[in-house]
Amino acid sequence: MKISHETSLFALTKTVWNVLTDFPRYLEWNSILPKVEGEAVPESELKVALHLPGWGRRNIQARVTGCIPPKYFSFESRHPWGEWFFHEEWIFRMKEQPDGVRFVAEVFVTGLSLRFRRSKVENALNRAVRNLSEALKEQVERIENAA
Numbered sequence: 027m028k029i030s031h032e033t034s035l036f037a038l039t040k041t042v043w044n045v046l047t048d049f050p051r052y053l054e055w056n057s058i059l060p061k062v063e064g065e066a067v068p069e070s071e072l073k074v075a076l077h078l079p080g081w082g083r084r085n086i087q088a089r090v091t092g093c094i095p096p097k098y099f100s101f102e103s104r105h106p107w108g109e110w111f112f113h114e115e116w117i118f119r120m121k122e123q124p125d126g127v128r129f130v131a132e133v134f135v136t137g138l139s140l141r142f143r144r145s146k147v148e149n150a151l152n153r154a155v156r157n158l159s160e161a162l163k164e165q166v167e168r169i170e171n172a173a
Contacts, residue, residue, distance in 0.1 A: 043096030112137035
């Protein structure tokens with residue numbers, strides 16, 4: 027399953043990147059991923075608090091799968107039973123535009139557990155990706171307007 031949301035941000039790519047990779051400040055603006063510990067470095071381990079609307083908060087172990095400053099960041103997590111049961115990858119891309127940045131947030135989810143709760147997971151992830159994108163937009167535009 028793929029969930030995707032795009033939004034235009036009236037900010038510099040550098041500003042978007044700095045906010046997106048400043049994990050200690052996530053709690054200030056990011057209710058979906060309110061806590062991320064680790065570094066935005068390929069293959070590094072992350073401790074992530076994930077709060078999906080309607081599901082509550084869960085803590086996951088994740089691994090950075092991609093980091094190309096200032097345009098691409100991704101991480102993945104697997105269920106403790108294995109990837110066959112549940113696997114998710116979160117991807118964030120920034121595309122420069124003449125008036126700012128096109129931000130794309132995507133989540134790819136696979137695994138047997140989807141068979142039993144696909145619509146609930148899909149609904150929660152759609153809301154989460156949209157909420158995260160809108161919160162990021164507010165945060166980076168607040169920073170740009172203050173500068």
